[in-house]
Amino acid sequence: MGQTFSFTNIFGKLFYTQKEIRILILGLDGAGKTTILYRLQMGEVVTTKPTIGFNVETLKYKNLTLNIWDLGGQTSIRPYWRCYYSNTAAVIFVVDSTDKDRIDIASKELHLMLKEEELLDSALLVFANKQDQPGALTAAEVSQALNLTELKDRSWSIVASSAIKGEGLTEGLDWLMDVIKDEQL
Amino acid sequence: MSTSSYKKGDPYSHSASLPDKMTVFQECLQQFNASPVNAKKCRQLLSQLLRLIYSGESFPSQESTTLFFSISKLFQHKDVSLRQLVYLTIKELSSTSQDILMVTSSIMKDIQSGDLIYKPNAIRTLSKVLDPTTVSASERLFKNSLVDKNPIISSAALVSSYNLLPIAKDVVKRFTNETSETIDSYKKFPSDQFQLHEYYGSSTTNLPSTTFMYQYHALGLVYELRNHDKMSLKKLITSLTDHQALKNSLAVIQLIRFIHKILIDDESLIGQLFPILLSFLKHKSDSVELESCKVIISLQHLVNKYEFANVINCLQKLLNVPRTATRFAAIRLVNKISIKHPKEILTVNEELENLINDPNRSISTLAITTLLKTIGSGTIESESSIGGESVDRLINKMTSLMDEITEDFKIVIIEAIENLAIKFQSKHKKLVKFLTDLLRDDGSLELKTSIIDTLFDLIKFLKNDESKQLILMNLCEFIEDCEYTELSIRILHLLGDEGPKTSNPSYYIRHIYNRLVLENSIVRSSAVISLSKFAIICGGDVKTNIEILLNRCLNDIDDEVRDRATLSLKFIKNNEKRLIINESKFDLNILENKLIHYLNDESNFESKFDINEVPLLTMEELNSKEIENKLNNLDKNDDVEIESNHKSHQIEESNEISNELLKQQEFSSELSSIPEFSGYGKLSKSTLKPIYLTDKENEFVVTVNKHYFMESDDAKLVLQFNITNTLNHLILQNVSLICQPDNSLYEEDFILSIDELKPQETGIVYVVFNMPNIDDIELFNNFNNTLSYVNREIIDDNGNIDESDEGWSDEYPIEDLEILPGDFIHPIYNSNFTEIFDQLSFEQSTVVNLPGVKSLDNAVTHFKDLFNMMPLEGSQDLDSDANSHILKLFGKDIWNNKVAIQVRLALTGGKVAAKLSIKSDSDNVAKFIVESI
Structure with missing residues (x-):
């Protein structure tokens, strides 16, 4: 009996996609978070306005149900990010690779966020976005500016992306899915 | 009503059956944060x-x-x-929680592409979530929703825009075109609107395709946007009525209310707008007809009798409809007309008589109270037997009805009888009998109190001694068997005041003495005081007898009774009349005000509270105030309900009347705090109601109060100009007034001007004149006024002005101000005009024509306002078709002379002529009044 019971338990975790995976998209204002969200959900580029608050969408990706929260990046809204940290499996941090002036601020916000207890177990995926634009920093340069190498005890990755062209997004997400599946087993 | 009693009456708020607040709170947090979300569970929790x-x-x-x-x-x-x-929940929480802007984007997305079912909810919630910084982001969204073809969405957007007005007027102003477009558009529900809703399910065939409700919402918003522009509002009204664009009856009602508002501001538009109101009297909706009637009734003075008959016909029809609510509303309006113009509604008497038996008790009660008035008016000048009979009949009907109705309605009827008896004093006898019969029946304290109140008032205001005695004797009978201590005490007090003045005081003494033997200690002690009043006033045998009675009380078992008896005996022995009988009272409003002032600041405690600062009111003055309030309440009763801003205005007004002395006191302390006025002595009189010298919606709004200092030898007139700067882009500096008197006896002394007046601020300019005194007769004067100031334009958002620019000076002519006889007179009540008129020694008379006054009604108001005196013996009410009228006015001037004026009015060929006989204690006063006309 007991054996069967625990078996279904493991079985459920593996194959039932019932459990939703919560993912946050964070980053400074104008980094392209909302564009990435809808590119992922609908596969097309929508015109966006600065997000006052958040957008939330549910999408199926490779048999998994993803619950993706795109939180506004304006200074006034950043303090409220923490209200949405609990139960988060992964954070997607989006950086505007052309915005060299504010990359320090981005770095500060990122590390501040990762210190939060509720996010200790979450994976981190960084999109070095807007690669389609001239003068964009490369993924490596962004990684250095964000001091990603300092991160210990966390699965993380950085992917160069262009939400407009749809480049890099699936790669990033694939990596994220692998990590999450590993962790859930 | 207290909270507890409210809860008791409301079956839905039994706190026992409410879920526990903290449990719900905890469970909400748990469920809402869970993943995945259990929708059903969350719905229950939210509910x-x-x-x-x-x-x-x-x-x-x-x-x-x-x-x-x-x-x-x-x-x-x-x-x-x-x-x-x-x-729904976010909307409720929006007022208490922080950071609600966090849902802005999500809501906007729902409005843009969400499901039709919750789109209207989303729009309404958005208006609660937005703040001035985020509102512009939603402008496009709102515009689209306003013109949406679905009426429900359009309505939601309209109502939400309305709610956004306080925080973002500028943005909402840009919706004007969309909103106007919506009024004229035709929007119908999508065919599947109701199928989506399980409640309607399959029965969708009979549902209306549209309700035009959005017209009502749009009209409300358009009005707010155009409110400050009278012309464009007028245009809106005419264009909407021309092609009958409004299909929704609520919208039509709203339109009628707007017409009313415009007419209140500018009565001259009646000619243009009256036909519109008239056309609504034949509308298919009862409510529209009623609203139109209501507006015309409130503007009755502008409408001639022939046209007014349309309203009566309409109401007559509505009194017969099967819908109870309509009948009720109609009879309320009829009742309202009956207060001032009982003759107009004689034609509906038959309907009213039928309605006495209406199954709805509210309707039957109103029918009776209305009939009481119409019958009263029919017989007021001639005590014809027909009129008398119908009063009898009515009282019989009431008596039979009294057994069936609840006490609340009884109280309503009792109040109606009181009003009737005050207005038509000739009818009191039967009514008193009715009341005293009712007093003998069983009833609660509340009912008895209201009867006693009415009888007390009648004693105060009736001039007929015989009827007073009748009431007093009935009251004596009542206290012989009265179970309510508080009522016994009140009656004993009244008997003490009134009894000694009657022809048979011993009758009352006997009844009062019975109290001493039979009642509890509280009643006994007030009986002691009452008896001592008889002793001190009647004197002689009565005095000796009462002393004997009181001596017996010295052995009473109760301290209080013994104490009072001892004290009273001492007073009676020394003939200390003043200590037993109050001839004057302190003005309680002012006393309270002064005491609060005194107690608020501990530094005041060094000196004693000076009771002499509080004016004493004689009984005569007190009565005048009381009856004035009563009559005013009678007239104002129904006007109060009109509209919000109008309402507050009116409440202010009625407060003003009740607190006249308080207001005067305020002015007095305000003025005495200004050092320049310190040597002027006591303030003799102020005009309390500010007089407008500009239109209320002008760039600068100027009102004025006149203050007279007449006690010192050189009399002063202080004009207090209250100036409001309503322009947002201008700061006014060196604001002053140029006042040119016509009368050379007025000499300007000095001006206290305002240094700077910022936008939306109100400041006061005082202009002081040396003025002639009463001996000079030529008191009257006309001031020609001009406002002068320096303009400084505001250049940034913080209200700063360009320092380098010196601005430019400008003048702004405002209306003239007159010194009127009413400025020097207080209204006073007296129950017997003829007697007092004959007593006054100095007489003057004059005849005048009143140009511009077209009806007797207006003439009465004109004289009442001009002299600021009290109309006596119901002479302010006149028959609408009469050609002559006698107005009796009484008052007291600020030099304490009594003034009585009898005005004979005659209407010939659309013109009013008036013959005035003025009588007074002083020749000067009579002369100066004549002079003024």
Whole structure:
């Protein structure tokens, strides 16, 4: 009996996609978070306005149900990010690779966020976005500016992306899915 | 009404059956943060939460914010019903929780591309969530929703825009075109609107395709946007009525109210707008007809008798409809007309008589009270037997009805009888009998109190001694068997005041003495005081007898009774009349005001409270005030309900009347705090109601109060100009006034001007004149006024002005101000005009024509306002078709002379002529009044 019971338990975790995976998209204002969200959900580029608050969408990706929260990046809204940290499996941090002036601020916000207890177990995926634009920093340069190498005890990755062209997004997400599946087993 | 009694009456707010607040709170946090979200469970929790909120519970800011954030997480779920509940809850929490702007984007997305079912909810919630910084982001969205073809969405957007007005007027102003377009458009529900709703299910065939409700909402918004532009409002009204664009009856009602507002501001438009009102009297909706009647009734003085008959016909029709609510509304209006113009509604008497037997008690009560008035008016000048009979009949009917109706209605009828008896004093006898019969029946304290109140008032205001005695004797009978101590005490007090003045005081003494033997100690002690009043006033045998009676009380078992008896005996022995009988009272409003002032600042305690600062009122003055209030309440009763801003205005007004002395006191202390006025002595009189010298919606609004200092040898007139700067882009500096008197006896002394007046600020300019005194006769004067100031334009958002620019000076002519006889006179009540008129020794008379006054009604108001005196013996009410009238006015001037004026009015060929006989204690006063006309 007991054996069967625990078996279904493991079985459920593996194959039932019932459990939703919560993912946050964070980053400074104008980094392209909302564009990435809808590119992922609908596969097309929508015109966006600065997000006052958040957008939330549910999408199926490779048999998994993803619950993706795109939180506004304006200074006034950043303090409220923490209200949405609990139960988060992964954070997607989006950086505007052309915005060299504010990359320090981005770095500060990122590390501040990762210190939060509720996010200790979450994976981190960084999109070095807007690669389609001239003068964009490369993924490596962004990684250095964000001091990603300092991160210990966390699965993380950085992917160069262009939400407009749809480049890099699936790669990033694939990596994220692998990590999450590993962790859930 | 207290909270507890409210809860008792409301079956939905039994606190026992409410879910526990904290449990719900905890469970909400748990469920809303769960993953995945259980939609059904969350819906139940939200419903419980809403129920708590709707029944008056609230959460402190922090908890509310926590709740809000957890609710915001439910946006991840697509369930439409859940989303609707989420919106309802956020709307409720928006007032208590912080950071509600966090859901802005999610809501905007729902409005843009969400499900039709919750779109209206989303729009309404958005208006609560937006603040001035985020509102512009939603402008496009609102415009699209306003012109949406679906009426429900359009309505939601209209109502939400309306709610946004206080925080973002500029943005909403840009919706004007869309809103106007909506009024004229035709929007119908989508065919599947109701199928989506399980409640309607299959029965969708009989549902209307549209209700035009959006017209009502759009009209409300357009009005707010155009409110300050009278011309464009007028254009809106005419264009909407020309092609009968409004299909929704609520919208039409709203339109009628707007017409009313415009007419109140500018009565000259009646000619243009009256036909519109008239056309609504034949509308298919009862409510529209009623509203139109109501407006015309409130503007009755502008409408001639022939045209007014349309209203009566319309009401007559409505009194017969089967719908109870309509009949009720109609009879209320008829009742309202009956207060001032009972003759107009004689034609509906038959309907009224039928309605006495109406199954709805509210209607039958109103029918009776209305009939009381019409019958009263029919017989007022001639005591014809027909009139007398109908009063009898009515009283019989009332008596039979009294057994069936609840006490609340009895009280209403009792009040109606009181009003009737005050207005038509000739009718009191039967009414007194009716009241005293009622007093003998069983009844609660409340009912008896209202009867006693009425009888007390009648004693005060009736001039006939015989009827006074009748009431007093009935009251004596009542206290012989009265179970309510508080009523016995009141009656004993009254008997003490009135009894000694009657022809048979011993009758009352016997009844009062019975109290000493039979009642409890509280009643006994007031009987002691009452008896001592008889002793001191009647003197002689009565005095000796009462002394004997009181001596017996010295052995009473109760301290209080013994104390009072001892004290009274001492007073009676020394003939200390003043200590037993109050001839004057302190003005309680002012006393309270002064005491609060005194207690608020401990430094005041060094000196004693000076009771002499509080004016004493003689009984005569007190009575005048009381009756004035009563008559005013009578007239104002129904006007109060009109509209919000108008309402507050009117309440202010009626407060003003009741607190006249308080206001005067305020002016007095305000003026005495200004050092320049310190040597002027006591303020003799102020005009209390500010007089407008500009239109109320001008760039600068100027009102004026006149203050007279007449006690010192050189009399002074202080004009207090209250100036409001309504322009947003201008600061006024060196604001002053140029006042040119016509009368050379007025010499300008000095001016206290305003240095700077910022936008939306009100400042006061005082202009002081040396003025002639009463001996000079030529008191009257006309001031020609001009406002002068320096303009400084505001250049930035912080209200700063360009320092380098010196501005430019400008003048602004405003209306003239007159010194009127009413400025020097207080209204006083007296129950017997003829007697007092004959007593006064100095007489003057004059005849005048009143140009511009077209009806007797207006002439009465004209003289009442001009002289600021009290109309006596109901002479302010006149028959609408009479050609002559006698107005009796009484008052007291500020030099304490009594003034009585009898005005004979005659209407010939559309012109009013008046013959005035003025009598006074002083020749000067009579002369100066003649002079003024």
